[in-house]
Amino acid sequence: MNIEAPTPATAELLSSAMDLEWARLHDMLSLAEAMRTGAALDDDFADRFAALSTSVSETRAAGSWQGLSAMISGDVLEQLTPQDLDLMALALAPVARPAFAPRIQSLQPQLGTPWPGLAFVQELLMLETSDEIAALIARLTPTSPLVASGLLKIEGTTPSQTLRPGPVLIRAMLDRDPELSPPPGASLSTLRGAWDQLVLPAPTLRQLREFGAWVEHRHAMTRDWGARAVHGPLALFSGASGTGKSFAATVLATELGERTGEPWALYSLDLGRIMSKYVGETEKNLNALLDSLEGRNAILQIDEADGLLGKRGEVSDARDRYANLEVSHMLARFERHSGPVILTTNLRANVDPAFLRRFQLVVDFPTPDDAARAALWKVLLPPKAPLATRVKLDSLGAAVRLSGGSIANAATYAAVLAYADTGTIDLPHIARAIWAELTKDTRQVRPSEIGYLADYLKVTT
Incomplete structure (x- = not known):
């Protein structure tokens, strides 16, 4: 089945193409619910459903599923059949239209899941003969285009197997993440x-x-x-x-x-x-x-x-x-x-x-050299903070060998000290911040290790 990008002439039609898919599925569920409860359907139900089915076929032919081409190879797309599109629509329905989920679950109480089971799929697609059912199963085997490409997942064991949309299908057709909740075990x-x-x-x-x-x-x-x-x-x-x-x-x-x-x-x-x-x-x-x-x-x-x-x-x-x-x-x-x-x-x-x-x-x-440390000081000091004229970032980068993370800590500490003091970041604030960073280790730190900044460290002690 060829799935191509839509032409400008069909752009308006395709904008609501998937809405037609969900409207058709709504009527399919309504028919199944009526059969369960014995409720009467509208007099025009049959005509409306036939018209919807015709519209869905037309929009499919015009490229309503062309979103798949962004993530699936052309070889796989050519193997998809109209029934494959029906199966993908059924699997996608609880994600695309969350209101469908409780309806699908109530129609298959033996499964207790909103994902359509094989028995329910058979009912909705009105498959009755052995050949039709065999053809359905053949499209859902592990090596079939739908499953092998990750478009559908088949879960459970026979005869309680269910169809679930793969992340690829959700991303391609709905353009959103498959899940909204944070992944377990990550922040x-x-x-x-x-x-x-x-x-x-x-x-x-x-x-x-x-x-x-x-x-x-x-x-x-x-x-x-x-x-x-x-x-x-x-x-x-x-x-x-x-x-x-x-x-x-x-x-x-x-x-x-x-x-x-x-x-x-x-x-x-x-x-x-x-x-x-x-x-x-x-x-x-x-x-x-x-x-x-x-x-x-x-x-x-x-x-x-x-x-x-x-x-x-x-x-x-x-x-x-x-x-x-x-x-x-x-x-x-x-x-x-x-x-x-x-x-x-x-x-x-x-x-x-x-x-x-x-x-x-x-x-x-790599560990930053003198020039990289000077650039880090420039990036990590608050961009709007006033600097004293005697603060030379090139000299600062060469004075003390700090990692980028340590410079980030020292730059923040120096800004806090300056904001609470004179409102201008000066060498005494920077010297105090660097000293605090170096003395985090248990080793003995000598003032000579911060070079010319040692003179300004004495001002702050």
Whole structure:
């Protein structure tokens, strides 16, 4: 079946095409309800339903399902039949029109679910002969175009199997996330960032932009070039603490929102809600999290990944065997996930080499040099805050070797001190803030370690 983009002549008709699908389904449910209860239908029901069916056929021929072409290859689209479109409409109905959900559930009380079961599908589509039912089952096998491409999911066991829309179908036809609730085991990050706030070497920035291009164009490559389904990317951000790995993820989420014209969420994995001491629970929790993220405009970020996916060791007892199985499961599950995943690590050497080979991108975040530190001070000090004339950012960058994260803390602390003092950020405030950052460690810090700022530190003590 050819599914093509609509022409301008049919644009007005197609704007309400899916509404016609739902109106037809409404009448199909009304007929089923009347058969259950014995209620009488309107005198013009038959004529109205026939007219709706004709309109649905016309809009389908004009391209009402052409949204599928944005995410599904042309080879798959050519294999779809009119009955396949009926099946997709039935599966989509509880999502597209939530009011349909309780009606469908009440019509199949033996299942207790709003997803249409095979028996209900047979009834609505008026399939009676053995050949018609065999043809229906053939369209729902694991290797059929609908199921193999992820458009439909078949859940349950015979004879209580149900049809559920895949994330691909929901995204393509409804242009929204499959789920509204936050994924289990992850927390939403509300921070956003811009490229000019990210102070990194050109090669690192180039790799980050390539990450965004991968996510933006992965479906178009499948559609236009016939490429195999492109997942991910799965990326590892490696570097010392405070070099900008986590902030880079926020920049990418912001960038993807601007590129696609749709908001992108950034979720951080909550290890406390995923990891479990009970055998099999960690894998179960991870599967639930990644399943919930399928089809969403979302990036999953996993910090301290070396602790989650450490090197597999020799097996000496059952505990070691399970630990290795757990890591192996995570390797395979992340690789199968269709959406972007970012893992960050301070200790790249601790990550299992077998996992490193599965990354599409490995991005190194170097420790900032003098020039980068000066640029970070410029970016991280409040843009509207007045600076004393003797504050020279180039000299400040060379004075103390701080990471980007430490500079962010010191810049905020210096601004607080200045706002409560003179209203102008001066060297004594900066010296005090840097000293506070350095003395977080248990080691003894000497004033000489902050260079010329040591003279201003004495003013504040």
